Structures are given as structure tokens and as C-alpha cells.
Amino acid sequence: MITLETNPKKQTYAIGIDLGGTYIKSAVVDSKGKILKHYKTEAYSNISPKKVIEQIEKCIAELRKRMKHEISGIGIGAPGIVTHGIIKYPPNFKGWKEVNIKKQFEKKYKLETLVDNDANCAGLAELRFGHGKKYNNFIFLTLGTGIGGAMVLNGEIYRGEQNGAGEFGMTTINFDGPKCLGGNPGAVEAYLGRNYFLENEKEEINKLGKEIDFDDIQKLAKKKNKIALELFKKYGFYLGVGLTNYFNLMDVRTAILGGGISNAYEFFKDECVKTIKKRSIKTINGTFRVLRSKINNDAGVLGAAALILD
Amino acid sequence: MITLETNPKKQTYAIGIDLGGTYIKSAVVDSKGKILKHYKTEAYSNISPKKVIEQIEKCIAELRKRMKHEISGIGIGAPGIVTHGIIKYPPNFKGWKEVNIKKQFEKKYKLETLVDNDANCAGLAELRFGHGKKYNNFIFLTLGTGIGGAMVLNGEIYRGEQNGAGEFGMTTINFDGPKCLGGNPGAVEAYLGRNYFLENEKEEINKLGKEIDFDDIQKLAKKKNKIALELFKKYGFYLGVGLTNYFNLMDVRTAILGGGISNAYEFFKDECVKTIKKRSIKTINGTFRVLRSKINNDAGVLGAAALILD
Numbered sequence: 282m283i284t285l286e287t288n289p290k291k292q293t294y295a296i297g298i299d300l301g302g303t304y305i306k307s308a309v310v311d312s313k314g315k316i317l318k319h320y321k322t323e324a325y326s327n328i329s330p331k332k333v334i335e336q337i338e339k340c341i342a343e344l345r346k347r348m349k350h351e352i353s354g355i356g357i358g359a360p361g362i363v364t365h366g367i368i369k370y371p372p373n374f375k376g377w378k379e380v381n382i383k384k385q386f387e388k389k390y391k392l393e394t395l396v397d398n399d400a401n402c403a404g405l406a407e408l409r410f411g412h413g414k415k416y417n418n419f420i421f422l423t424l425g426t427g428i429g430g431a432m433v434l435n436g437e438i439y440r441g442e443q444n445g446a447g448e449f450g451m452t453t454i455n456f457d458g459p460k461c462l463g464g465n466p467g468a469v470e471a472y473l474g475r476n477y478f479l480e481n482e483k484e485e486i487n488k489l490g491k492e493i494d495f496d497d498i499q500k501l502a503k504k505k506n507k508i509a510l511e512l513f514k515k516y517g518f519y520l521g522v523g524l525t526n527y528f529n530l531m532d533v534r535t536a537i538l539g540g541g542i543s544n545a546y547e548f549f550k551d552e553c554v555k556t557i558k559k560r561s562i563k564t565i566n567g568t569f570r571v572l573r574s575k576i577n578n579d580a581g582v583l584g585a586a587a588l589i590l591d
Numbered sequence: 592m593i594t595l596e597t598n599p600k601k602q603t604y605a606i607g608i609d610l611g612g613t614y615i616k617s618a619v620v621d622s623k624g625k626i627l628k629h630y631k632t633e634a635y636s637n638i639s640p641k642k643v644i645e646q647i648e649k650c651i652a653e654l655r656k657r658m659k660h661e662i663s664g665i666g667i668g669a670p671g672i673v674t675h676g677i678i679k680y681p682p683n684f685k686g687w688k689e690v691n692i693k694k695q696f697e698k699k700y701k702l703e704t705l706v707d708n709d710a711n712c713a714g715l716a717e718l719r720f721g722h723g724k725k726y727n728n729f730i731f732l733t734l735g736t737g738i739g740g741a742m743v744l745n746g747e748i749y750r751g752e753q754n755g756a757g758e759f760g761m762t763t764i765n766f767d768g769p770k771c772l773g774g775n776p777g778a779v780e781a782y783l784g785r786n787y788f789l790e791n792e793k794e795e796i797n798k799l800g801k802e803i804d805f806d807d808i809q810k811l812a813k814k815k816n817k818i819a820l821e822l823f824k825k826y827g828f829y830l831g832v833g834l835t836n837y838f839n840l841m842d843v844r845t846a847i848l849g850g851g852i853s854n855a856y857e858f859f860k861d862e863c864v865k866t867i868k869k870r871s872i873k874t875i876n877g878t879f880r881v882l883r884s885k886i887n888n889d890a891g892v893l894g895a896a897a898l899i900l901d
Binding site for chain 2: 362418430432434439440441442443444445446447448449451452453454455456457463464465466467518522525526527529530531532533534559560561562564565
């Protein structure tokens, strides 16, 4: 009878915080990846680092209200470069240089605080709670305004020499290609990043109407609009070239797509797969897979919490 | 006194065999990477697998003649795909499908036999006996007819899911670029492989004279011939684009160059380094290094022996 009460696999709980430029998403997550409670608020990244941190603290306070479970720690996923708990120069955060959020929060909350970049967190979420249950080696891509990447090798996030690995968006697929803020002309991001794509293809896109955005193209593709379908075909080709490079180099066979643009995968899947089949080496081209993330919307908070739950 | 005779760091010795399409190089190597004896013979890869194996056995017999040290095992580096001691379809080896050389040799010689692909062996040699003493993360490139790559991550050869990792030559830097036997247009090899380069640049090369090969261009560059120097500048640019992709993706900062073409590095270094500085992400571009291998000519046999000495 006692065994029922002393279950060795005791459930643990962590707070996961997904710090974005516009919103902060946060949640209490259990070790199985179940979200018990969540809270979302504005990031106010255009005001000051102090204001952003206040907003994170507001999330933590809201989540802890009437929470009966003991919290093991706080995990935070943040944009930009993260090393040793310090968030460095996150893009589009006004006045933010280097903030040691780990030190600050561990002092304030007496709870272990772990910080990683948002792409690694999303990859970790996929590894623990998504397709990663089945695949031990994959690249997780966030297809959105930017193109983020997280590499999972042998069941672990690969971080590189200075925690900066996975910059798939900064790999060139055409050295004569369009410019990219990252300084690497013809990089994957200069083709696949939302605004880059809209800019590069504006001639075709203008034929669809005025002020057309990515969602509009997707809606038109659903209605079988030929121009919209052709545009997604291009998107699939560029993604296919980039993924072929990854598969060939790494001898890895799985890619998982997240981010807003992955919702349109049905429209660029065929061309993407066709391109990889055509370009990849013999041992790869019959065996790879490109999948949509199962946990896309919650990947940020789940991955941040997983930093602690791991 | 006794301590002098029972040195705990007992020296071990291995045979290393570098199986090439034209020659087989072989050596007895000690655990410090010193070559005690070497032997080179023709591979006869254009005749039959049986003949090639006879030639390897001839090497082993020659090396063991009057060898007073005990041999711990046989390491073999081979072209093509190698898994579990089986050499599969090495390019340009007539009639060779799949040969389990490990099984065959362990039965015959009663010595542990380990087989890996030649690029990994060269990388392993560099790791144990070359620049790898200083750097724990690097890519080793063989610049020759083909472009081979070996990835060292955290002090170990990274092999990928099916021992096929490191195909740097099969990563595209321009999807509209020249064709490549590997089926991946605009791949690094289609720019940097010896014959590809000579073909792509033939218009300029023809200005230098008739039947000009890579060595001739190098000789002319030494004499400050402008066309030759411009050709190497192009070579450096392509290499720089490829390496930027690697550095950005992997957050690794070291590349080591081997293979025949690396002997001309002085002529393409500046453009290569300039290109990486221009294209790599902020955290990389002041901190990377591209080095020539110190052990280039012996890398094959040293790495093959290191399979055993490890």
C-alpha cells in the first residue's frame, strides 16, 4: 500500500518564460510537458530593460498566485546571445546591453534560474515534448521574421564553442543573392525571412493586390490562386536548398519546422522535398523527413521550462 | 630503480594504411605519432578488389619484416562510405561493391582492424598529432580532386547518424552555380575541386598557355603573374563563403586545410580571410582562424593508425 504513496517518479514543476520583442508568454509546466497555468503580457521592449524585467516579474507573480505545487526553478528563453545567464543585446530591445538576469532572479526569488536563447529553447521543447521523442538528431527551424535554428545531436542541444550554434539563417545558399541584415548576402534568412521574402518577390506579390502580407498569400493559396502557389513553390525551393546543405554536412535526416510560416507548410512541402531529393547525397535522399512541429505555439514556454525540468 | 623499467605510459604501435585510388601508403606509427617505418605501393584499383587487397597485404607484410615492436592493430582509411568495417563503393575502384575488410583481416592477422573513411582519418590525425593539440573544435578540409571534410567537435570526430558526416564539399554556396557529380549544383566541390575549378575558369586559364594545370597556376602566382593571382583570389572567395557557412552554423572558429591544393594557401589566404570577416556573424568575425595542416602528407597513415592508438 505504501508504494502508492511513495511514487519514485515525483512530478516536478517549473516556470517557463518566453521573452519576445512584443509579448512575454509564461507558464507553469510539469515534467511531462503539461501546461498547468499560463499568462501573457506585453514586453514593452521599446521602453527600457527595467520595464521589461518588471513585466517578467509580473508574469512570475501571476503564475505563483494560488499555485499549490512547489516550483523547482525559472527557465527563460530570450532573443539574441545568451551566455552564463546574461542576455546580450537582444535585437529591438531599447537600451538593453547586457543583463545578468540569472543573478538578479536567483537573488530575488531564491529559485534556480536558467537562461538560453529562444531558438535553443524551442528546439529543446521539440526534443522533450514533440517529435524529439522519436528522433534523436534533428534541426528545428523557426520560420518567421527571422530564421532561427536549433541543432539536436545525439539527443542533446548542440551549442557550439560560445553558445551561438544553429544560425541556419546565416548560411549562404547563393553568394550573389539578396542582401541580409546579418551581412551575409544570399543567406537563407535573406530568402526565407518573412519581410525579405515579401521584398524579393514584390513584383509577383503586387499582382495579387495592395499591401499583401504573408497570411494573405496563404489565404490565396488555399483558394488555389496560381501566383500564390508559385510563390510558395519558390519558398519551398530555397528551404530545400538550405536543408540539403544541413543534411549533407551533418548526416542528419530530420528537420522540424516551427514559427508562423510553418503553418503554410502544406503549400511549400512538395517543392521542398523534391529539392532535397534532387540535391542530397545518395545515403540521404531516400531517408530524410521534414515535419511540422506539434507544439509550435507553446514551444517557447515549454522549452524554457525544460531548461529547469531537465 | 624499478620504476624506470615499469613506465606506466607504455608505448604502443599500430599499422596505418591510407588506401587511395592510385597508391596505398602505409606505416608503423607509435602513440606519439612518430612514423617508424613506411611503405608505399600501387593500389591497382582499376583491376579488381582482390588485387587491391593483395596490395594492402603486401604493405602489411613489408612493415612487419624485422619489426621488433608488437603491433596493436591495423587501421585503414578508405575512400567512400565506411560502416562497421565495410568499405562500400569507393569511387573509381573497379568492381568493388561492399567488402568487409575488418572481418577478413581480423581473421587473417588476429589483430584488431578498424576502418574509417579517409577524410575522418585525416581529421583524426590532425586532432591527435597536428593543430588539434591546441584546438578542440575544427573542420579539416582536404582540398584536392574532391573536397573532403572531417568535423571535430569537443575533441571528437563527429560522424553523424550513419557515419557520413562532414560532406562540406556537398554544401551549396550558389544554387544557380555549376554542376557537380554529387548532384548538387553550385556545391563547394563544384567550385573548389581541382578539375571543376580548371573547367569553370578555363577562359582565364587558357590565357596562361596550353594544358595548364593547378601546379602551373601556382608556379605562375609565385612569379606574381596577375591572371594566376586573380584565379587564386577567386578560389579564396569560394572557400571563404563555404567556411563562413560552417562557422556561422556550428559556432566553430577553426578550419584546417590539407590536400594538395592547400600548398598554395599563401595565394588564396587573404581573400579567404577577407570573405569570412565580411560575411560571418559578429561573434565569429574577429575570432576565427584558417590554418594549413602541419602533417598534410602523412595525415592519411597517421589518422588510420590513430584509429587503433586511440
